[in-house]
Amino acid sequence: MEKFLLKNIENPDSADINEYLKAGGYKSLSKALGIEPKDVVEEVKNSGLRGRGGAGFPTAMKWKFAMADPKFPKYLICNADEGEPGTFKDRPILEKNPHLLIEGMLISGYALGSEFGYIYLRGEYPDANDILNGAIKQAYEKNYLGDNILGKGVKFHLSVHQGAGAYICGEETALIESIEGKKGQPRNKPPFPVNVGAWSMPTIVNNVETLSNLPYIIEIGGEAYSKIGSNECPGPKLFSISGHVERPGVYELPMGISLKDIIYNHAGGIKNNAKLKAVIPGGISTPVLPPDSIDCAMDFVSMPKAGSMLGSGAVIVMDDSVCMVKVTHRALKFFEHESCGKCVPCREGTDWLRKILERMESGKGTEGDIELLLDIAGNMSGKTFCPLGDGAAGVVTAMIKHFRDEFEEHIKNKKCSLADSY
């Protein structure tokens, strides 16, 4: 398949605006500025583009909600707080193809009538910060950003806001709180950010990859775009593959490709021909899949049927040297650390789950611990303020569902049989 999102990234100077222009960059912007904003939205609607951040919400629908709100200014925020463990799909765009993102934001800003954009960047991406700021500077110099873009009377200003390392700030309302200078904690919804977002104004938060798809949609047209990949969720998709595969990395593949295909063809199969034990298909918050469940289409609609979710498309592959109790413990350590503390079930539940798993992994598990873990997870799931707690509970439930014997073994043998394997 022809690459679009990762086009040209082999070029060491791909982040430079001149290289981007040479490769045909900013042409979609000119094209978009030549048509009415509502027609741009129509193209996006026809493309069937869904948000790439994890929830898969139809992008054009989100835009329309914001456009229906009469308040101005409207803010466009690019969510570049890529923090989900296993996920690094946006990083090549941010570091290698920043102008693609800028062009996407410009198209989006024009369509939405937004004149101010922010890129909320993961704090642990310092290089991307420099690269993005360099790219933004170049874009201003070439009049792709400013008060009169390309002489068309269109205004758009863009700046980068660096996060400070909180996972929760990837949640859009917490992200907005953080941009406003407050502690990153999710807000009540409704009102939704499309109506009451940053500084109480209509705010559209889109993922890096989502926005980066826009130039392509404008270039080839919504209709043509909608023919790529799955019917219900078309388009190219970035998959970040990590763990026990021969060729970990970021792959641009059509939406709906089989998980098995990704692992065995594109990523070169399991490392050292070891035995596959488990796959987390969409980042740590998505339920784990056992080897017999990986023949599934990777898109937002198909994955729930297979018992998991597409999430961010971060595929974590584990061979049989991996202890699943330890993985669960490590995941919960992450969630406990990242729980913002706003709601009780997440704040206390992640801590409790983590402590039990820690005890189990160190051989101090007792009878009834598995039921307790499931019960705690049940008391969290669906009761937390935001999906962070659901994710934490989901990891425990799925791990026990598929690997219960391993948990039981830990309790019975009073130790982890794989403790020394890595």
Added chain:
Amino acid sequence: MITLTINEKEVTLDKPVSILEAARQAGIKIPTLCYHEALKPYGGCRLCVVEVERMPRLQSACTLMAADGMVVTTESEVISKVRRGILEFLLINHPLDCPYCDKAGECELQDLVNKYGPTVGRYKEEKRKVPESHKDQILARNMERCVVCTRCVRMCNDVQGASAITIIGRGDRSRMEPFSSASFNCEYCGNCLTVCPVGAILSRLYIHSFRPWQVDKEVETICSYCGVGCSLVVQVRDDSIKRVIPEMGLGVNKGLLCSRGRFGYEYINSRERLKTPLVKKNGRLEESTWSEALNLVAEKLSEIKKGEGGSAIAGIASPRCSNEDNYAFQKFMRMVCGSNNIDSVSRTGFAAAQKFFEALLGQGITANIIEGLKNSEVIFVVGGDPTSVNPILGLSIREASRRGAKIIVLGNAKGLDRFKNVQVIPPVFKDVDALEELLAGVSRVKGVRGEKLDIDQGIRALSEKYSEKMSLDGLEELKYALLDSPSTSIVFGMDLVQRANGHRAIFAVAGLTYLLEARLYLLSDRPNEQGLIDVGCVPDMLPGGRPLNIHDFKTKFETAWGGSIPDKDGVTLLEIIEGARNNDIKALYIMGENPVFNLPDGPFIKDALGSLDFLVVQDIFLTETAEIADVVLPALGWSEKSGTYTNLERRIQLQKKAVNASSGMEDWKIISEVSGKMGYKMAYSEVEDIMDEIAEVSPLYRDLSYREIAKGNCLWPYHGEPLRGEIHELPAMAESAGNYGSDFYLALEKPLFHSGTLSRRSQALMKICPEPTLKISGAAAEKLGMQDGDRVKVSTSTGSSEVSVSIDESIKDNRVLLSNNFEGRGVFSLLTYKLDPVTKAPGIEGCEVEIQKG
């Protein structure tokens, strides 16, 4: 109209509210923990989750707005399990120290667990440990008990506006901490205490001293500190005050309190309270008996009246005493001593301003509801910081700001620094000129109203005095903010009344009030300044604000009281003092006041009072004034007696007795005893009889009774007749003063934590603010080469004092400020005054001061 179904019950709502509120309206209780009626919904505890048809997840009732057609279930198997689960989560790291925790018995967590919670624990892991913090003198923090509901933080940020505390850390490391770290650096309102549902924040005033169920009496009363008149509840055990708490939604304060109101009650149990009457013998005050002391007072006053005439006797009443005390006092002075020389320290501010305002704009001009401030579009603050003088009124201004009102400030108002939109700080002692200039500017655009010819004329004169171009930066902006406002409130503090030409400030504010049809609020730092005027403790007016020089009024009172009232108006406070110095006044009766400390030029005041033939002081402490008295009579204090107060919005409220005093007598009772001994019987058997008499004789209080007052809505003009009629001729306005070119000028600071005589005997307030500091600007500190905490000697023409300096960046001119709250170190002992010819208030202006490193 919204109709929804909750637990199969149809609920109809007039306006959109949350499911929680809708359920409450329908009498269905949903358990909550992070929800608080005074705060915005948070949705953190998840206890209030409910099932809503066609919604995928459980919804938190506090954050979900009710919508037409919703079908809600608040109790089910699933919901019960969730609530049990939530409570279990809250308990796993909780220390479960109820037997030791002060909150037990009134702990929301304890109650919830009792009702919904698990009966056994399943937690086998180690609990989080956070040591209890006692680093603060007033507030103890136990973060193991904290449920991170953030009610304290939301109260502090969103209601109090102090933003002093926050939740630090994340996830299970979350805990409340002041930004100032270990101890609090805040306004000490303690409103965080009110909203804490558990024992995480506790007051060290009563920690481990009683259990909530041991309270044997709760008395709803009124605070004794300032003119706002906040409602509070005094909790008593074994005849001693254990705690003062507010009640949500109650009174002017609606459940909020300030540091003085909440923590300042301990003076009542001070060991320094007067226990017996004292009589001066051989130059020394000695313990005496009531009969000896009262006989002596009656004898001496009768003797002086007989020998020198009633005008040689004067009385100083008290804005800390009740309407009843003050009424009895003025009646005693007029009928028994035959003197109209009655005034109070309120003459230094409130009474002086009130009189001139009413003369200009009519009686009742300042009777505006504090709550109304919240709905103003523009609030103009001048002459002081409302958040320290009248903290709860200050909160209404902050609230208005949050609602989008423009807050404009002339001069300093530190507590509004984060809320103001425009501020103009005039050069030192030029605020009055700035005010006049502002009025001239406003009238130039708006014209005059043509309703009050004298005021119109006065305004025109100002338009001629000031040129069109404003002399100060920002004044123009301030002017247009006022002109563009559809609804303006003016909050006037007493700082500008205490100027040599304070009457000009009052006229300018009155002019603005008149032109802009604004609501006027006078700040009042004592609880009953208004009431004291209303019951006649002024030299020229009888109760109800009836002028003494109108014959009809006088004869009416004479008939009612059965005797004759002297014809001539009496003299005002500082004229009384000066009269004492000149030997025109021979005897002075002081009720509940400490002029030697509370009036400027302390040494002069002391000297003047020292030259009296006879000085009686009735008070609860041996004050600086009582020390030089011939007879000292121990009175009762707040919470030991009942009575009424009239607050600055002219609301009359009941102050109730909560405890029995071990010694002392009600002020009115002492007065009536002396009166009886002097041959005039006051037939009051209890305090309510006095109010009944006031209602009978004063046209303003017609038909008023304790029963009526107890309803809490006893508002101006009651059922009475306000007096209509205004000034006929403007008094001559003083010229603008010259420039002040000295390095530093000393001025009065009105701090948040103290009031003076009472607050300095309240241990908690002394812990919060243990000693006076000289507030100097950053520029002054630099000029003097001084740092925070340096000891300095402050010298003026009247004396000197040693204090430490504290740098206050809100001071922008060359004034240095010192409070008048601490024994021996009050600023009034260092200041001289010049009497305002119109208001007779002492003007404190241009007091040069020398500051040397000590």
